[in-house]
Amino acid sequence: MKSEFAVIGLGRFGGSIVRSLIEQGMEVMAIDINEERVNEFASVATQAVIADTTDENVLKNLGIRNFDHVIVAIGDNIQSSILTTIILKELGVEHITVKAQNDYHEKVLRKIGADHVVHPERDMGRRIAHYIVSTNVLDYLELSEEYSIVEVIVNDFLAGRTLVELDVRAKYGINIVAIKRGKEIIVSPMANDPLQMNDILIIIGADTDINRFEKKMLNQ
Numbered sequence: 001m002k003s004e005f006a007v008i009g010l011g012r013f014g015g016s017i018v019r020s021l022i023e024q025g026m027e028v029m030a031i032d033i034n035e036e037r038v039n040e041f042a043s044v045a046t047q048a049v050i051a052d053t054t055d056e057n058v059l060k061n062l063g064i065r066n067f068d069h070v071i072v073a074i075g076d077n078i079q080s081s082i083l084t085t086i087i088l089k090e091l092g093v094e095h096i097t098v099k100a101q102n103d104y105h106e107k108v109l110r111k112i113g114a115d116h117v118v119h120p121e122r123d124m125g126r127r128i129a130h131y132i133v134s135t136n137v138l139d140y141l142e143l144s145e146e147y148s149i150v151e152v153i154v155n156d157f158l159a160g161r162t163l164v165e166l167d168v169r170a171k172y173g174i175n176i177v178a179i180k181r182g183k184e185i186i187v188s189p190m191a192n193d194p195l196q197m198n199d200i201l202i203i204i205g206a207d208t209d210i211n212r213f214e215k216k217m218l219n220q
């Protein structure tokens with residue numbers, strides 16, 4: 001069964017969610033107060049509607065309660081974002097994801113019961129900061145304040161060594177969960193298979209442990 005989504009606010013963030021959900025075969029209603037934005041999505045979304053979502057009756061008439069998941073991607077207008085979220089909550093929408101503009105906004109959204117609060121600018125900033133400080137780190141995903149998943153490219157210090165030799169679990173408390181080798185992804189890496197130059201290691205662990213490992217790799 002296809003899930004039904006509604007995306008409110010068709011800026012860069014909301015717009016890219018609409019496109020991506022459609023690509024995944026989902027049904028998406030795209031909503032914005034701005035007619036031009038809505039027109040842009042008329043041929044992309046399952047349905048595109050001009051509406052001010054701070055008006056409870058408007059949301060009721062759209063049958064918003066029947067959607068599985070509503071994403072509020074109203075950008076700068078924090079007041080409208082909060083009001084829309086409160087109304088969605090009151091109408092009994094089951095899953096609500098809201099984009100927060102700043103920490104204060106995030107706090108309020110959590111208080112009023114948004115199920116997921118996302119903070120894309122802050123998170124992307126942190127992500128980028130992680131891979132610009134280290135030439136070996138290709139990508140970074142924060143799991144919590146202390147734990148992350150990082151992608152590290154194999155340099156000449158690691159190339160030719162096996163996971164047994166590196167023994168990262170005992171030495172650093174981190175786990176190499178997969179290896180990307182060209183187009184192949186090895187999900188259960190063999191302990192005795194030597195790493196190759198330019199392999200990408202997907203590592204999970206505490207930030208402090210991952211940093212120790214990175215430093216060791218770089219200082220060789």
Ligand code: ADP
Nearest residue numbers: 009010011012013032033034052053074075076
């Ligand atoms: P981004 O930072 O993701 O590009 P924008 O601030 O450009 O976000 O986009 C937010 C969108 O939300 C705009 O297209 C704006 O018209 C829409 N929007 C703002 N207030 C409302 C509202 N009350 N109801 C519906 N859509 C709204």
